[in-house]
Amino acid sequence: MKIHEYQAKELLRKFQVPVPEGAVAGTAAQARQVAENLPGGPFVVKAQIHAGGRGKGGGIKTAATAQEVELMSGQILGMTLITPQTGPEGKLVKQVLVEQAQEIARELYLGIVPDRTLGRPVIMMSAAGGMEIEEVAARTPELIIKEAVNPITGCLPYQARNLAFGVGLDPQLLRPAVSFIDSLYRLFIALDCSLAEINPLVVTKSGALLALDAKLNLDDNALFRHRDLAGLEDPSEMDPLEFEARKHQLNYIRLNGNVGAMVNGAGLAMATMDLIKAAGAEPANFLDVGGGASAEMVSNGFRIILGDPQVKGVLINIFGGILRCDVLASGVVEAVQEVKVQVPIIVRLEGTNVEQGREILKNSGLKFTVATDMLDAAQKVAALVG
Numbered sequence: 001m002k003i004h005e006y007q008a009k010e011l012l013r014k015f016q017v018p019v020p021e022g023a024v025a026g027t028a029a030q031a032r033q034v035a036e037n038l039p040g041g042p043f044v045v046k047a048q049i050h051a052g053g054r055g056k057g058g059g060i061k062t063a064a065t066a067q068e069v070e071l072m073s074g075q076i077l078g079m080t081l082i083t084p085q086t087g088p089e090g091k092l093v094k095q096v097l098v099e100q101a102q103e104i105a106r107e108l109y110l111g112i113v114p115d116r117t118l119g120r121p122v123i124m125m126s127a128a129g130g131m132e133i134e135e136v137a138a139r140t141p142e143l144i145i146k147e148a149v150n151p152i153t154g155c156l157p158y159q160a161r162n163l164a165f166g167v168g169l170d171p172q173l174l175r176p177a178v179s180f181i182d183s184l185y186r187l188f189i190a191l192d193c194s195l196a197e198i199n200p201l202v203v204t205k206s207g208a209l210l211a212l213d214a215k216l217n218l219d220d221n222a223l224f225r226h227r228d229l230a231g232l233e234d235p236s237e238m239d240p241l242e243f244e245a246r247k248h249q250l251n252y253i254r255l256n257g258n259v260g261a262m263v264n265g266a267g268l269a270m271a272t273m274d275l276i277k278a279a280g281a282e283p284a285n286f287l288d289v290g291g292g293a294s295a296e297m298v299s300n301g302f303r304i305i306l307g308d309p310q311v312k313g314v315l316i317n318i319f320g321g322i323l324r325c326d327v328l329a330s331g332v333v334e335a336v337q338e339v340k341v342q343v344p345i346i347v348r349l350e351g352t353n354v355e356q357g358r359e360i361l362k363n364s365g366l367k368f369t370v371a372t373d374m375l376d377a378a379q380k381v382a383a384l385v386g
Contacts, residue, residue, distance in 0.1 A: 001218045003232045004048045006097045008214040015187040017180060019211045022099030024048065031073035034098040035066035041101070045072045048095040050237040052132070052215075053083035059093065062101055069098055094236065102210060107200035108167055109133055110181065112188045120148045121188060123155065123181065125163040129200035155185040169203075176209050191229065192222030241285075241307050248300040250289060257282025258312040258385050260305035260343075262298070264289050264323050272317045275374055279382035284311045289323070298331025299338070306339055312385040313344045315377055320351025327353075329360035336366050344369060344384040348377040 006024040013019060021038055025031035035043050043066075047059030054060050059081045061072040073096050082090035107129030115122040126144045128136045136143055145166030147159040157178055164177040180201070188196040195217040202212045223230045235243050245252030251266070259281045263269040266288050273283040285308065289301050305314055318328045328349070336345070348371040349357050361368050369384070371377030 001220050001223065001230075001233050002050045002237065003216055003218065004050070004095070004097075004234065005046065005214055006048055006095070007232050008216040009097075009211065011187065011191065011216060012184075012211055012214055015183050015190070017183045017187065017211055018209060019214065020044075020099040020102060022097055024095050024097050025073065026077075026095050028070045028074040028077060031077075031096055031098050032066050032070035035063070035069040038098075038100050041065055043069050044099050044101045045069055045076060046097040046099070047076050047079075047081050047093040048097055049081055049086070049091040049093060050234070051081075051083050051085040051091060053085055054081065057081045057083040057086075057090075059083070073098070091237070102202060102212065103205040104200075104202045104212075105205045105207075106203040107212075108169075108203070109136070109197075109199045110163075110184065110201045111195070111197040111199070112185060112193070113195055115148065118148050120151060121185070123147045123149060123159070123163060123185065125167050125181075127167040129202070133197075133199070149185065151189075154189075155182055157182075172207065173203065173209065180209050187216075191216070191226065192219045193217060194219045241304050244307070245287070245301070245304050248297060248304075250287065250297065250301050250304065252288075252301070252304055253286040254308065255283050255285055256310070257284040258310055259381050260284045260287070260308065260311040260314040262287050262289060262301055262305060262314065262316045262318075264318050264328075268317065268319060272315065272374065272378070275378035276315065276382065279375075279378040281313075281378075281382035281385055284308055296331065298328055299335040302332060302335035303339055306341065306343070311343060313346065313381045315381040316345065316347045316349075317374060317377055318349055318351070320349065320354060320357070324353040325349045325351055325357030326360055329357035332368075333360060333364045333366060336364075344381070346371055346377050346381045346384070348372075348374060 009019045023034045025034050043063045045061050047054050063069040063072050076093055076096055079093050080090040081093050109126040109129045111124045124144055124146050128143050145163050149155050160178040160181040164174055169177050197215040198211045200212050202210050239254050241254055259276050261272050261283055263272050269286050269288050276283045287301055346369045371380055
């Protein structure tokens, strides 16, 4: 689960990670009030969206006075901000973060991610702060210093010192850097993060370390342990179809193709998408209705697939185990009867009660194309969508 920068910084404060003073605002007048409550200017106004590269798109502006903060906020709020991470459609800005501007002496990168190969969290630090870490890794990988942390012992002081020395921090900043890294690691573990990234981590001209920007991603599968954090999610930042699918406990990811796919099981879904591409078409989504899906869940999934205007055909590929084929067929018929379907539907059923399922489809009075196997299904849907 992604959260906004201002939310991430509120969590960082709770773990004693130093961040600039500031607050979020939803209107230009509120932004001015935030600036007036800060010790003094200059100020920075930052658009709050779930995407990086905001400065390149005009989503970060500086202001000398509170009046200028109001003016700049008025320009940013309500704009559709387009960055390299938003795609061409951009994102609507509904909130801004107003902070005190900092006199920066140096910019660094600090991030923590789980390394599935090592089975440990890895702390990364780089002297190339302010740049995308992927770009640094591709062009100058020697600038990235890494420390793999044993989850039992936690981040040990010598590991934090290795990172600080590796990026060339001055000796007088060694102790603050060790404390900063340790605090961020404790947050990463305590909140079950999948990413904790400070970019840039700045050294101010006064010699302080500050998290000038912050990105935290929380593991969705661990939110049952953090009921208070679940409320930080911003539905307006999500794809509306993905948000609707979540309400119905469906695993749905929207893609850019023209073939909607309904499958039970993540492995079967991946194989189905591969076959769709191999047949010359492009999948429009990943939708796993799960092994224990009901007819109602299948019906909801079908409506969500058809909610994507790019979908020109639907491929239903079900292996009936826990989810019986007759249950799936009933859900499909129910959904097609409720929704005015204008696209071809290809169905491939195998498994428990497959004959009953095929009979339900046959006797429904609706038009379905039945496939004999997965490859046949993919080829038929690709031909129908052109």
